[in-house]
Each structure stands twice: as C-alpha cells, then as structure tokens.
Amino acid sequence: MHEMPVLALSHCILNRSTRWWQKGKPIEKNRGVTIQILNMAARLGIGIIQLPCPEFTFCGNPRPPRTKDEYLKLPGFREHCKKLAEEAAEELMHLVKNAREPRIKILAVVGVERSPTCGVKCTPIRKGSLKRYIEEEGVFISMLNESLKKRGMHIPFIGVDLDKPEELVEAIDRLL
C-alpha cells in the first residue's frame, strides 16, 4: 500500500519572522524560510505541516529572551501551549485517520534546538544569573509529545539546529 510521508515542522522553520527578536539582533536572522529543508522536502516528495509558534502568538515581537523555567512561570503561557499542543495533535491524528488510501505517515515532528519552547534535546534554563542548556524538551514540544501519545500516536521527534539545517536533511534521509 502507498504511504505518503509528511513532516510536522516548528513554525519558524518555514517562517523565520516569528523567531525571538529584540533591538540589535540582525533582522536577516528573522527573514524568510529555511530553504535547505524546503528543498529536501521537494526533492524527496515529503508533505509539510506547519505547527503554531507558541512564543509569538503569546508574546509577539520584540519579546524578552526567556529560559524554559521563565516561560513556565509566565502567567498563562503553560495553558496557551497546552491548548496549541492539543489542537496540533488533533490535526495530526485526523490527517492520519482520514487517509485510508493512500495512507499518510507522519515521519517526524521537527522542533528547534536551544528553544525554551520547541527544543527537543536541548533547552535553556536559568540557574541564578547563569543560563545553561540541558537535555530536555521545551515547554510546547513536551506537551505535544504527551498529547500525541494520549491519542496513540508514537511519532519520532527530531530537533534541528537552525544554524545547521543540513543535519536535519541527513536525519530525514535516514528515516525514509
């Protein structure tokens, strides 16, 4: 039976304008799409779902830099992420369920490493005045993982370093 591969990408991979921005940050870092990933999807015939950007929809830009623990303390942010995670999991579930023939396979959810919200294996926390990175999921990715599992969906999560998108291309090649 045919199976069509689809990736669920963190919002800013396709629309960098929602990434954290403050005065002084070069605007070029927040412009456009991550073309290497789009090229890969086009080359391999992979569909793309764009996940919501929890930080931008809650705080907009400019926004202060925050670590995961700081976002968890921000009133309302946890609930905001939970709602988005449930909606996204529901959308992915319907996509798979309704695709009886040909079938759709969600190859992976792709988060953004070093993000307090969308990190998969690397997220920042604050210890006193110091920021450091730990091996943990960000706020939204962790909730999305839970929401998917609750629906019986066990999908691999991969984190991309937006400074090295070619690493994701290699990881996806390995999944196919």
Ligand code: SF4
């Ligand atoms: S990493 Fe997540 S929260 Fe941060 S800008 Fe990208 S989509 Fe938004």
